[in-house]
Amino acid sequence: MSAPRRPDCAVELDGEAVPAVAGEPVAVSLFAAGVRVLSHSAKYHRPRSFFCLSGHCGACLMRVDGEPNVRACRAPAREGLKVERQNAFPSGKLDLLAATDWLFPRGMDHHTMFTHPRPVNALMQKVVHQLGGLGRLPDRSDPPLGEVHGERVSVDVAIVGGGPAGLSAALACAGEGRRIALFDEGDRAGGSLLCHPAHGPDAGRALADRAAEAGVAIHEGASAFAWYPEDEGGLLAVDDRGTLTRVFARRFVYATGGFDVNALFADNDRPGIFAARAVGALLVRHRVLAGQRPLVLGDSPYAAALADALGAAGCEVTRVDGVSERAVAARGHAWVSALEIEGPAGLRRVKCDAVAVATTPAPASDLPRQHGVRVALSEAAGGFACVVDERGATSVPGVFACGDVCGYRGVDGARAHGEAVGRAVAASLDEER
Ligand code: FES
Structure with missing residues (x-):
């Protein structure tokens, strides 16, 4: 490993100070400090640590600064950040409700608890809520995202995903005065390059820097979450660090990569x-x-x-x-x-x-599917992959896809596919001139 990790702040876990590195995911800070159990599953209260470390599995939900169900693998650590384990009784350290897992090793059907007279059922309802709950309501109520004053972004090309495929596509179609915006949900663009031992995080940063120098507007911490077809020909909704951003583009490119999937074996949800x-x-x-x-x-x-x-x-x-x-x-x-x-x-x-x-990641095709893109179930692809032609064009005119969302390719394959699709996108824009 390169330079050693140096904690420079402290977060507060259930009232106790835990050393952390400012800006890194709080789940990583807690793990590095020896904290093993971050949360408990609903219903059976089985202990949970993190699994994917990329915001997709939901194993790491914690209460952060009074907000329930925050993905601790996405929340950046900072001095004084208050983190609590939730859904535990009487405390996160000792969750007596974990007895449910021991008492019902073959599973428990909540419905059988509601076969009593009404007063007993009312009590049972409280028990069931406590078992199945996912934390208390927030300490404060922020305005819903839709009420936050929204930005409007109009570009030639909007790219969703800043991994090797998305960044390579952006680089390949940059230039000639094209306006390109790339949205990546991670705190840093680079995607799978950031976790690849043969490449290292610098490779991801270098690719992102090259794209930025080429004029690509890179939005990090920006999660594209919905496609609305009815507004002005269609808009992509992006939660850009808490601001609702409406994205209009002549071309959309989905480079959303793949979700990590666990292997099938007994007790595969154990922390560690x-x-x-x-x-x-x-x-x-x-x-x-x-x-x-x-x-x-x-x-x-x-x-x-x-x-x-x-x-x-x-x-x-x-x-x-x-x-x-x-x-x-x-x-x-x-x-x-x-x-x-x-x-x-x-x-x-x-x-x-x-x-x-290390299983084959499942294509992260949810958003392109919502956009109307045709997908196909494939065992080799590890799930529903976007169907594209040799240029990366999907079944929806003006919408392209590249990289692992079209079937797992790995870092080098995703880069090459992204590049090819980026060139095809540029050519399709040129044809319109
Ligand atoms: S570890 Fe946080 S969502 Fe998967």
């Missing part, structure tokens, strides 16, 4: 089981080790690169390819302690203190 890219982001971007004895599960090139990097950082790494051998169960309660592996030689138990799961 992470998406491989989260382990990569911890290592490459935040200089934090997920564990001293990590197990890397998967046979992809990314899994191999991650295992090598963890080994080079001094970890005792075990690799399980998930093909000739497969995980069948996790052991441990509040933290994973071993993985049971089934292979040609039978069942074996591998001790570990972290698991990095």
Whole structure:
């Protein structure tokens, strides 16, 4: 690892000061300080840490500065930030409601609790709310996003996603006076480049800097969340760091990448089981080790690169390819302690203190689908991938897609696809002149 991580502030977790690095995700600060359980699941109150570290899985919901259900992997740490574990009784450290998981190992149907006389049902309703709740209401009420004074952005090309595909597409179609805006939901553009051991976070920054120098307006921390077809030919709604931004464009390019997916085995939700890219982001971007004895599960090139990097950082790494051998169960309660592996030689138990799961990311095609883009379910693509032609054009005129949202390609493949699609977008604009 490069320069060591240096905490420079303190956040307050359930009233206790925890050292943190200003600006890094609070989930990372807490983990680096030894805090293992960040939240508890609804209903069964199973302990949760983080899984994806990219805002997509919902494992890390905490109460932050009085606001419930904030993704701790997206909330930046700062001096005095108040963070609370929610949905626990009597406290986040000792959640007695976790007994539900022990008492109902085969699952619990809430409806059976409402078969009593009305007064008992009223009580049961409170119990069920407490079990299934996701925190108390906010301490203060902010105006809904729709009431925040909105910005209007009109450009030639709007690109959603600032990973290798989106940035490469932006670079390839920049120039000739084209107005290009790129929206990335991360606090820093770069996407999967930021967590790749073979590239490192500087590669993502360099690509973003080149795009900015070429005239691309890069909006970081800007989450595109809906397409409204009825307004002036259609607008893309973006939550740009709390400001509702309405984006109008002649061309839209979706480079939304893929969501990390867990592998299927018993108790795969135990804390300490992470998406491989989260382990990569911890290592490459935040200089934090997920564990001293990590197990890397998967046979992809990314899994191999991650295992090598963890080994080079001094970890005792075990690799399980998930093909000739497969995980069948996790052991441990509040933290994973071993993985049971089934292979040609039978069942074996591998001790570990972290698991990095490297599966094929599922295409993040929700927003393009809402835009009307045709998608197709594909096992190889890992989910519903956008259907595009050789230029990256989708089924909707003027809408393009590139990178992993069209089926997993990896960093280099996504860059190449982004470049090709960016050139096609530029050509399609030129044809209109
Ligand atoms: S949403 Fe925060 S870890 Fe997945």
